[in-house]
Amino acid sequence: MLTRARLRAVATEVVGPYTLLRLERGGVDPGIPGQFFMLEAPGRLLPRPMSLCLAPPGELAFLIDPIGPGTRALCALAPGHEIGVLGPLGNGYDLSVERPLLVGGGIGIAPLPYLSERLGRPRALLGFRTEWHAEAAALVPNAEVCIEPTLVTELLDDDPGDVLACGPEPMLEALRARVPGAQLAWEARMACGYGACYGCVVDVDGHYERLCLSGPVLRGTA
Amino acid sequence: MIPGGALLLNASGCLDALEAPEVARSLDAFVTKTITPEPREGNPPPRIAEVEGGMLNSIGLQGPGIDRFLVEVLPRLHQLGMPIWVSVGGFSAREYAETCARLDGEAVAAIELNLSCPNVEEAPETAAEIVAACRGRTGKPLFAKLSPATLDIGGTARAVESAGADGLSLVNTLRGLSLDERTLEPRLGAGSGGYSGPALKPVALACVHACARATQLPIVGMGGVMTGRDALDLIVAGASAVALGTVLFPDPGAPARIRAELEAGAAAHGFAEPLLARGRAKGPL
Numbered sequence: 001m002l003t004r005a006r007l008r009a010v011a012t013e014v015v016g017p018y019t020l021l022r023l024e025r026g027g028v029d030p031g032i033p034g035q036f037f038m039l040e041a042p043g044r045l046l047p048r049p050m051s052l053c054l055a056p057p058g059e060l061a062f063l064i065d066p067i068g069p070g071t072r073a074l075c076a077l078a079p080g081h082e083i084g085v086l087g088p089l090g091n092g093y094d095l096s097v098e099r100p101l102l103v104g105g106g107i108g109i110a111p112l113p114y115l116s117e118r119l120g121r122p123r124a125l126l127g128f129r130t131e132w133h134a135e136a137a138a139l140v141p142n143a144e145v146c147i148e149p150t151l152v153t154e155l156l157d158d159d160p161g162d163v164l165a166c167g168p169e170p171m172l173e174a175l176r177a178r179v180p181g182a183q184l185a186w187e188a189r190m191a192c193g194y195g196a197c198y199g200c201v202v203d204v205d206g207h208y209e210r211l212c213l214s215g216p217v218l219r220g221t222a
Numbered sequence: 223m224i225p226g227g228a229l230l231l232n233a234s235g236c237l238d239a240l241e242a243p244e245v246a247r248s249l250d251a252f253v254t255k256t257i258t259p260e261p262r263e264g265n266p267p268p269r270i271a272e273v274e275g276g277m278l279n280s281i282g283l284q285g286p287g288i289d290r291f292l293v294e295v296l297p298r299l300h301q302l303g304m305p306i307w308v309s310v311g312g313f314s315a316r317e318y319a320e321t322c323a324r325l326d327g328e329a330v331a332a333i334e335l336n337l338s339c340p341n342v343e344e345a346p347e348t349a350a351e352i353v354a355a356c357r358g359r360t361g362k363p364l365f366a367k368l369s370p371a372t373l374d375i376g377g378t379a380r381a382v383e384s385a386g387a388d389g390l391s392l393v394n395t396l397r398g399l400s401l402d403e404r405t406l407e408p409r410l411g412a413g414s415g416g417y418s419g420p421a422l423k424p425v426a427l428a429c430v431h432a433c434a435r436a437t438q439l440p441i442v443g444m445g446g447v448m449t450g451r452d453a454l455d456l457i458v459a460g461a462s463a464v465a466l467g468t469v470l471f472p473d474p475g476a477p478a479r480i481r482a483e484l485e486a487g488a489a490a491h492g493f494a495e496p497l498l499a500r501g502r503a504k505g506p507l
Binding site for chain 2: 001003004040045046070084086190192194195197198199200201202207
């Protein structure tokens with residue numbers, strides 16, 4: 001059932017250049033790591049898709065990069081303010097993996113803290129542009145961090161195990177080429193998050209598919 | 223009249239009833255995404271951009287084509303148990319007409335002719351010529367969806383009425399462009415796109431009003447409807463039904479909310495039901 005809940009903001013916390021927005025959970029299911037929620041951005045027409053970062057008791061938390069008017073409005077939410085929240089949506093990570101390795105880059109680490117918790121805190125490789133951005137690595141247990149120009153793909157072993165990743169497109173493309181079968185969470189602009197707008201398509205095997213329905217986690221094939 | 227007496231519909235391309243059946247069922251009829259003769263991949267992403275007063279989209283009529291639609295999609299839509307309107311597109315009058323002929327034997331409540339998609343090349347014929355070609359190939363109710371970027375929309379409405387249209391869908395999106403503030407490049411992969419959302423409402427109201435005065439055709443009004451009050455305004459301007467588009471993206475619960483607000487708003491103006499307000503705009507117009 002597609003029901004938009006109204007959830008109250010508990011707090012916002014600064015994490016390097018990012019903001020961790022904590023909402024009261026209400027009756028909303030946190031879903032599977034990698035699934036996403038459409039968050040109403042105050043003063044904007046369209047909600048913004050955000051993967052769940054953390055699911056502390058009674059709360060849902062989202063790591064947001066304030067890159068435009070919608071994300072800036074979300075980062076500026078005052079405690080007590082309510083927003084509409086639709087989700088969980090889409091397909092998350094397949095958690096039945098034997099040798100999980102989390103790989104993240106930049107704001108793409110957003111779904112990894114919740115994923116790490118659900119997988120028993122496996123090893124993680126995280127890449128960031130600057131030390132300031134890398135402050136977000138504190139959210140992910142057992143993380144090894146590299147800063148550009150070093151790339152996370154340079155830290156990969158020859159046999160990296162079951163890779164579960166989220167990050168910028170060049171990183172995901174590199175992983176797709178290097179690790180067939182890796183679970184990669186992609187990003188796209190979305191108006192609705194539930195298959196109505198056809199705005200979020202990505203090329204899957206030569207055809208445009210709606211990322212909100214087919215993803216955001218897709219299996220990479222080289 | 224509006225087939226089946228539908229009051230609230232979705233705007234074509236703004237809802238996938240197979241992915242969100244409960245949202246579709248909260249409407250009185252479901253209008254499909256535009257069906258073209260051949261399958262189409264649609265336009266390259268990015269396809270969506272929020273802008274002042276609304277949003278731009280550049281989907282480009284992505285769809286399965288009429289063959290696969292009839293075999294794979296329409297039978298599943300019928301399982302919803304609600305009236306289905308099929309939106310038809312094409313790149314010539316002949317293409318529109320042949321697609322209408324394919325639908326003539328199907329259990330569809332109406333055909334909406336998308337004569338005004340801002341994201342693909344237009345057919346060379348006029349709206350009236352396309353309607354006339356389709357009229358010759360189907361007995362289904364034909365609704366002509368017109369562009370608001372029409373110099374004399376009342377005249378176009380009269381022309382499609384003479385050509386055999388049974389109703390009007392007003393309005394499609396307006397063509398718009400938005401540039402990235404850093405790169406100065408278009409924010410959409412295809413360049414420009416269709417502008418929808420709250421900014422379209424006064425444009426839609428003027429078009430509905432002009433066409434209601436120019437013809438006797440029933441009108442499905444749409445454009446920037448976010449609230450029941452917006453829906454009531456379209457009815458007051460002359461619409462007999464209202465379609466919801468952009469509002470469905472942020473709020474899949476919009477149909478139930480808008481229906482309740484519309485009934486309350488009509489009652490507050492002394493109308494026992496919303497359609498009693500139809501065409502009751504006052505003053506010099």
